[in-house]
Amino acid sequence: MNIGEIARRAGVSRSTVSYALSGKRVVSEETRRRIQAVIDELDYRPNAAARALKEGRTRTLGLVIPPASLRLTDMQLGFVASVVEAAARSDLDVLLSPSGGDHDRSFERIVSGRRVDGVILMEIRLEDERVTRLQQTGVPFVTIGHTANPDGTCWVDVDYATLIARCVHHLADLGHRRIALINRSAELVASGYGPAQRALGGFTEAIAQRGLTGVDLCCADDATAGEACLRQLRDEHPDITAIVTINEAALPGIQRALEQARIAVPGDLSITGVLARHWAEDFRPPLTAADVPTEMGTHAVDLLLERIATPDAPPRNLLFTPPISLRGSTSPAPRR
Amino acid sequence: MNIGEIARRAGVSRSTVSYALSGKRVVSEETRRRIQAVIDELDYRPNAAARALKEGRTRTLGLVIPPASLRLTDMQLGFVASVVEAAARSDLDVLLSPSGGDHDRSFERIVSGRRVDGVILMEIRLEDERVTRLQQTGVPFVTIGHTANPDGTCWVDVDYATLIARCVHHLADLGHRRIALINRSAELVASGYGPAQRALGGFTEAIAQRGLTGVDLCCADDATAGEACLRQLRDEHPDITAIVTINEAALPGIQRALEQARIAVPGDLSITGVLARHWAEDFRPPLTAADVPTEMGTHAVDLLLERIATPDAPPRNLLFTPPISLRGSTSPAPRR
DNA sequence: ATGTTCTGTCGAACCGATTCGGCGAACCGA
DNA sequence: TCGGTTCGCCGAATCGGTTCGACAGAACAT
Numbered sequence: 001m002n003i004g005e006i007a008r009r010a011g012v013s014r015s016t017v018s019y020a021l022s023g024k025r026v027v028s029e030e031t032r033r034r035i036q037a038v039i040d041e042l043d044y045r046p047n048a049a050a051r052a053l054k055e056g057r058t059r060t061l062g063l064v065i066p067p068a069s070l071r072l073t074d075m076q077l078g079f080v081a082s083v084v085e086a087a088a089r090s091d092l093d094v095l096l097s098p099s100g101g102d103h104d105r106s107f108e109r110i111v112s113g114r115r116v117d118g119v120i121l122m123e124i125r126l127e128d129e130r131v132t133r134l135q136q137t138g139v140p141f142v143t144i145g146h147t148a149n150p151d152g153t154c155w156v157d158v159d160y161a162t163l164i165a166r167c168v169h170h171l172a173d174l175g176h177r178r179i180a181l182i183n184r185s186a187e188l189v190a191s192g193y194g195p196a197q198r199a200l201g202g203f204t205e206a207i208a209q210r211g212l213t214g215v216d217l218c219c220a221d222d223a224t225a226g227e228a229c230l231r232q233l234r235d236e237h238p239d240i241t242a243i244v245t246i247n248e249a250a251l252p253g254i255q256r257a258l259e260q261a262r263i264a265v266p267g268d269l270s271i272t273g274v275l276a277r278h279w280a281e282d283f284r285p286p287l288t289a290a291d292v293p294t295e296m297g298t299h300a301v302d303l304l305l306e307r308i309a310t311p312d313a314p315p316r317n318l319l320f321t322p323p324i325s326l327r328g329s330t331s332p333a334p335r336r
Numbered sequence: 337m338n339i340g341e342i343a344r345r346a347g348v349s350r351s352t353v354s355y356a357l358s359g360k361r362v363v364s365e366e367t368r369r370r371i372q373a374v375i376d377e378l379d380y381r382p383n384a385a386a387r388a389l390k391e392g393r394t395r396t397l398g399l400v401i402p403p404a405s406l407r408l409t410d411m412q413l414g415f416v417a418s419v420v421e422a423a424a425r426s427d428l429d430v431l432l433s434p435s436g437g438d439h440d441r442s443f444e445r446i447v448s449g450r451r452v453d454g455v456i457l458m459e460i461r462l463e464d465e466r467v468t469r470l471q472q473t474g475v476p477f478v479t480i481g482h483t484a485n486p487d488g489t490c491w492v493d494v495d496y497a498t499l500i501a502r503c504v505h506h507l508a509d510l511g512h513r514r515i516a517l518i519n520r521s522a523e524l525v526a527s528g529y530g531p532a533q534r535a536l537g538g539f540t541e542a543i544a545q546r547g548l549t550g551v552d553l554c555c556a557d558d559a560t561a562g563e564a565c566l567r568q569l570r571d572e573h574p575d576i577t578a579i580v581t582i583n584e585a586a587l588p589g590i591q592r593a594l595e596q597a598r599i600a601v602p603g604d605l606s607i608t609g610v611l612a613r614h615w616a617e618d619f620r621p622p623l624t625a626a627d628v629p630t631e632m633g634t635h636a637v638d639l640l641l642e643r644i645a646t647p648d649a650p651p652r653n654l655l656f657t658p659p660i661s662l663r664g665s666t667s668p669a670p671r672r
Numbered sequence: 673a674t675g676t677t678c679t680g681t682c683g684a685a686c687c688g689a690t691t692c693g694g695c696g697a698a699c700c701g702a
Numbered sequence: 703t704c705g706g707t708t709c710g711c712c713g714a715a716t717c718g719g720t721t722c723g724a725c726a727g728a729a730c731a732t
Contacts, residue, residue, distance in 0.1 A: 043448065043473075045444070045445075045449045046449065047389070047449065047450055048394075048445070048449040048450060049386075049394060049450070049451075050385075052385035053383070053385040053386050053389050058384075058385060060431070063432075065420075067421075072413065072417070077408065077413060081434075084401075084432050084434045085403070085434060088433075088434055088441075088442045091442075093431050093432070093442065093445065093446070093451065094431070094432045095396070095429050095431055096399075096429070096430045096431075096432055097424075097429070098417075098420045098421060098424055105424070106429065108381070109381075109384070109427075109429065110429065112379065113381045113382065113383065113384040114384060115384045115385075115429065137379075222614075223618040224617075224618065252588050252618065253618075255588075255592070256595075256620055259592075259595050278558075281560075282558065282559040282560065282588060282589075284592055
């Protein structure tokens, strides 16, 4: 069932069928209808591989996700979903590559086998060989998150440093003097994971700027760790009056520890941070937080399509600083 | 940078390069090394489209996921992850198609544009046009979950009916007489979503078999709904002593409602169900539950590869009935 | 010396689309 | 009636691989 078959049955040449389908040259209305009738009857659809070979593009985007073994966070999942959805809107397919390391076979296939027209790279580290590799091969790409040296690459990111700083300022304005940051896991921070590092950077800077006392903790990405982390915090730093966090997965555990210790939010303790809206709203009370925009994947796709269309244009970046949504988990610091 | 270029530089013909790479004919060791040297130098990798065109297969699997707008549950996410990982192990790529409805463009592209060698279909309904469509086109496919009429198709599934029944029996053995099922959302049940329907079926049958009183509730897939659901349950059926559930997303809300109402688990109320292990373990106390196997995606890929290799072999099915892991959230029914 | 087998390589056809140059027919004005 | 456009279609080349048949030369047997 190829284009030749359609041409034969419609009594025209293969090129005419192609032109009728693409509209790149005029085909008489009558011929067009005859061709369309045959196509409908046989349920014909052009062979993607043949088209890709001739056109030199695959109408496919590559999405490099963290290896499957790592559980994706809700935020990451949101990215994947919005990338796939945005791609579908532009009639593009998405090829998944689970690859963390440097010389992953699946990664190599995608970037150098010309299987995709462009690549979106998630969860990059401050130093990331995959970025170097993509630059070598010349495949257009956009990263979600940015490297230590982000010039010349095209990326979208959340401005964790600024947002966490804003959270600190918000709390300082409410009179809090001793604030804790509950960060992501120690391994992530150690491996140079951008959001974790920038959150810490923004935190320490804002703390210093306002002359406050800051405590920063790492916490694995699960409820059990969150629970332990909050307990540890109350044991070692009982005078802390507010918490800032970017660790979504720890929240259920934090909630549990709070309830067990009968700590009222925001009466005894204010909580805020940078979180996917869904997590902020599922907390009790709902958390005042900067909502990570769910549509970042969409913007990444837009940027990538731009880049594919004009590879020589200067790379664009999008840094999101969503406003803090007030939901009632922060209040003036309690009196001693 | 095509095979011709390599051939030219190595001073051989294109076919020799091809044979050197595939090993389908003997090439002298010396020639082979010369070719490999050129390939390494130029970092050559064969064009995937050209190969797919000639070979008639794409080395790509399609994975049809629920539309991006719906948040995927943890369980679904686990499937995606394990599918992608298993495919990568076989050097296959995975093409994502977010499509719920019948005539989705992305779905059509994938199944009839010969973009993939086979398809894995997630979250199918008891009656699902996509299955019909796949059967029409003749693309090999495997479903995760099965339709009302599962003969002749190839699928893997969790035996919700049996597992939920086992939970009920487990509770009945502990002396519980009034048991509630917290199911997935009412819309899912109404739309003929298999797991929800089969859970309900297994529940009612086991309840009847043991002469118990059963209450079944639908609950949207989020914490807020879970909280409301548990409250409603306590208001309308205060004599319920045990809960069975498959609704993972509702668990955090259920936990909250329990703590607020000072209901002890398992002292006042036993809880069990069919859940991804991670959810069961994150509850306090950890939930006794049948752990949904995370490697179902892997099995789906294996089945699909078999089917691609031998499309005429009778379709195989895998129905998982993992044992109930005892974690301490169930105990003998409290005395009146 | 001649026939046979085996090795290693080459040339050409092919997969199924797109696209460019060209060509006949219809149509135009002069 | 004729030259020049315009319209609608066709034929052939092309993309970059794979694969089959052929073939030269060496090795071996007769």
